[in-house]
Amino acid sequence: MSYGRCFTAWRAAAGSHWDDYVRHRFVQGMADGTLPRAGFLNYLVQDYRFLIHFSRAWALGIVKADTLDEMRACAATVDALINLEMPLHIRICGAEGITPEALEAAEEAPQNLAYTRYVLESGFSGDFLDLLAALAPCVLGYGEIGARLAQEAAPDTPYREWIDTYAGEDFQRACVEAGALIDRAVAARLGDTPEALPRWQALERRFATATRLEVAFWGLGVA
Numbered sequence: 001m002s003y004g005r006c007f008t009a010w011r012a013a014a015g016s017h018w019d020d021y022v023r024h025r026f027v028q029g030m031a032d033g034t035l036p037r038a039g040f041l042n043y044l045v046q047d048y049r050f051l052i053h054f055s056r057a058w059a060l061g062i063v064k065a066d067t068l069d070e071m072r073a074c075a076a077t078v079d080a081l082i083n084l085e086m087p088l089h090i091r092i093c094g095a096e097g098i099t100p101e102a103l104e105a106a107e108e109a110p111q112n113l114a115y116t117r118y119v120l121e122s123g124f125s126g127d128f129l130d131l132l133a134a135l136a137p138c139v140l141g142y143g144e145i146g147a148r149l150a151q152e153a154a155p156d157t158p159y160r161e162w163i164d165t166y167a168g169e170d171f172q173r174a175c176v177e178a179g180a181l182i183d184r185a186v187a188a189r190l191g192d193t194p195e196a197l198p199r200w201q202a203l204e205r206r207f208a209t210a211t212r213l214e215v216a217f218w219g220l221g222v223a
């Protein structure tokens with residue numbers, strides 16, 4: 001599965017941080033079923049707050065966009081996050097005995113603070129491309145993880161629902177669209193050979209930083 005030209009280049013520039021993210025012990029534990037449930041639940045509770053901030057970050061994308069096409073893509077992601085992913089999270093947590101009140105009351109972990117505020121800050125002080133570079137590892141990394149685990153995971157892993165969500169057609173299509181949005185946005189602002197510009201390295205660095213923050217976030221779920 002290809003998520004576009006910029007993603008392919010930024011992922012390569014992130015070097016070993018990318019593999020640390022998509023092949024993290026947490027991910028491998030979901031694949032073989034050995035990830036302890038308590039760790040997964042701690043991750044889920046933190047992820048609830050994370051998704052609220054990411055909804056805000058995509059909404060900031062609407063503010064920072066230059067064209068209706070870009071605004072529409074960001075608005076569609078905000079809608080999917082708030083009206084599809086958040087209710088799913090609340091349902092999965094509910095099935096585990098975690099009430100919406102408990103989700104609301106949970107204290108935000110430093111790893112969560114660092115990552116979500118880094119992404120929001122990228123958008124506040126930067127432009128649309130800075131924001132997209134900071135947002136990209138989240139969407140496209142989970143797309144890559146879902147697609148791989150759908151092939152490699154143990155048939156009886158208790159994390160099958162999580163894997164199927166991110167491996168599924170709907171989410172994979174959203175990843176292809178996010179990759180295409182990034183490619184279009186970069187081409188419109190930086191032209192056809194963006195790799196030659198100093199700006200490109202700053203975007204690569206932002207992508208790599210967000211990737212490192214994803215690695216730290218998995219740490220919330222493993223002892």
Ligand SMILES: Cc1ncc(C[n+]2csc(CCO)c2C)c(N)n1
Pocket residue numbers: 047050051054077081135138139142214217
């Ligand atoms: C720590 C963490 N990283 C990535 C995701 C996945 N994710 C978060 S928002 C979104 C949709 C558009 O950005 C997706 C796919 C997650 N749930 N938690």
